[in-house]
Amino acid sequence: MNSELLAAENQALKQQLQSLLHEARLNEDKMQRFERLEHQLIAAHSLQGLVSLLLRAYKQAFAIDHVALLLLDPAGEVDRMLQTETGSLDALPGLRLYPAHSGARLLEAAYCGTRKPRLGAFDAGLHAQLFAPAAAPDIRSMALLPLARHGQLIGGLHFGSVDAARYEAGAGTHLLERLANIVAVCLESAFNQERLKRLGLTDTLTGVHNRRYFEHRCLIEIAQARRYRHPLACLFLDVDKFKSINDRFGHATGDEVLRGIGHLIQGQLRAGDTIARYGGEEFVVLLPQTSAEFAREIAERIRASVAQQRFVAAAPLPDGSGSETPAAAATLSVTASLGLAMLPSDTAGMEASAVAERLVAAADQALYQAKELGRNRVVAADRPASTS
Numbered sequence: 001m002n003s004e005l006l007a008a009e010n011q012a013l014k015q016q017l018q019s020l021l022h023e024a025r026l027n028e029d030k031m032q033r034f035e036r037l038e039h040q041l042i043a044a045h046s047l048q049g050l051v052s053l054l055l056r057a058y059k060q061a062f063a064i065d066h067v068a069l070l071l072l073d074p075a076g077e078v079d080r081m082l083q084t085e086t087g088s089l090d091a092l093p094g095l096r097l098y099p100a101h102s103g104a105r106l107l108e109a110a111y112c113g114t115r116k117p118r119l120g121a122f123d124a125g126l127h128a129q130l131f132a133p134a135a136a137p138d139i140r141s142m143a144l145l146p147l148a149r150h151g152q153l154i155g156g157l158h159f160g161s162v163d164a165a166r167y168e169a170g171a172g173t174h175l176l177e178r179l180a181n182i183v184a185v186c187l188e189s190a191f192n193q194e195r196l197k198r199l200g201l202t203d204t205l206t207g208v209h210n211r212r213y214f215e216h217r218c219l220i221e222i223a224q225a226r227r228y229r230h231p232l233a234c235l236f237l238d239v240d241k242f243k244s245i246n247d248r249f250g251h252a253t254g255d256e257v258l259r260g261i262g263h264l265i266q267g268q269l270r271a272g273d274t275i276a277r278y279g280g281e282e283f284v285v286l287l288p289q290t291s292a293e294f295a296r297e298i299a300e301r302i303r304a305s306v307a308q309q310r311f312v313a314a315a316p317l318p319d320g321s322g323s324e325t326p327a328a329a330a331t332l333s334v335t336a337s338l339g340l341a342m343l344p345s346d347t348a349g350m351e352a353s354a355v356a357e358r359l360v361a362a363a364d365q366a367l368y369q370a371k372e373l374g375r376n377r378v379v380a381a382d383r384p385a386s387t388s
């Protein structure tokens with residue numbers, strides 16, 4: 001072999017070595033990015049934080065064209081958790097919740113019954129539903145990661161690429177499998193965290209939110225209303241002469257009435273409204289993006305629905321006749337008084353907590369007037385909650 005040939009071979013070997021080193025560096029870099037994101041996933045503080053991390057951070061860190069997260073949600077629980085946190089699922093494009101068994105069937109078919117990641121060509125006829133409708137026309141190859149806990153599918157994380165060669169069938173899936181396992185564990189843990197949070201923020205008697213939740217939500221709603229200059233209405237409702245209901249029909253009936261009233265109020269509200277039991281026989285409602293006139297209308301509807309409702313006493317009343325036949329179940333009606341206050345517009349520079357205090361105090365004061373004026377009525381604070 002002459003020296004020229006040797007030099008050329010050496011040069012080729014050097015280039016090979018360079019490209020191997022380059023690949024190793026890329027892999028190392030990829031590994032580091034992967035591990036950084038893994039740590040972020042594990043550290044996510046909320047379900048919403050975790051979902052947006054999956055949808056946004058992965059997309060960015062690995063330059064993935066389309067990321068979709070599908071979660072099976074047969075009881076609508078995940079939907080409620082995310083609505084409570086974010087107000088709307090629109091804030092999480094790329095997330096789809098499947099309320100019915102059809103979701104499980106769709107995913108099982110896409111994964112061909114396995115729980116291993118599947119890489120390969122994208123076929124619009126088979127896979128379009130696994131991504132957002134707007135993404136499907138662009139996708140040429142995809143990686144489908146089944147998410148399962150204890151062998152049960154909980155959803156899927158799907159990556160789509162405009163490059164047909166990015167996710168080739170038969171390519172290694174070790175990292176993706178590891179990612180799917182971590183995501184599934186993080187999701188399950190986030191669901192449990194949310195369940196625990198909800199337990200701490202729900203009134204156990206009526207099932208509506210409790211005062212703690214209201215106080216937290218009120219600050220969020222005030223911040224939103226100030227930022228976007230939307231009106232925000234606050235209603236306070238107190239059951240009239242509730243003590244006499246307890247006295248006449250018993251505490252269990254009183255409890256039933258409170259549950260029923262919580263339900264009636266909820267029936268008059270929209271998805272973004274907040275209802276909470278403030279304490280005792282008092283409920284509070286927040287109506288974002290609602291004018292004073294409309295808030296009054298809603299308050300009036302709530303008042304009327306309570307007054308029209310017939311509640312059944314928990315136990316038949318003694319009929320005093322001495323007869324052996326049980327007395328018919330007693331029904332009773334109750335009324336409620338409501339106070340309404342609007343968020344003032346001139347709160348610049350004030351702490352949200354101070355604004356919340358004023359708003360609540362104004363609604364409570366209006367409620368007091370409704371009681372003074374004879375109960376079973378709605379009174380609006382004559383001007384927005386004063387900031388002085």
Ligand SMILES: Nc1nc2c(ncn2[C@@H]2O[C@H](COP(=O)(O)OP(=O)(O)OP(=O)(O)O)[C@@H](O)[C@H]2O)c(=O)[nH]1
Nearest residue numbers: 238239240241242243244246251252254255280281
């Ligand atoms: N059954 C039941 N009663 C409750 C609960 N929490 C508070 N109460 C009762 O609610 C009653 C509230 O009575 P008051 O504050 O005197 O007012 P009221 O009788 O509703 O009269 P007005 O508000 O002036 O119309 C008290 O008797 C409390 O014991 C509860 O969780 N269950």
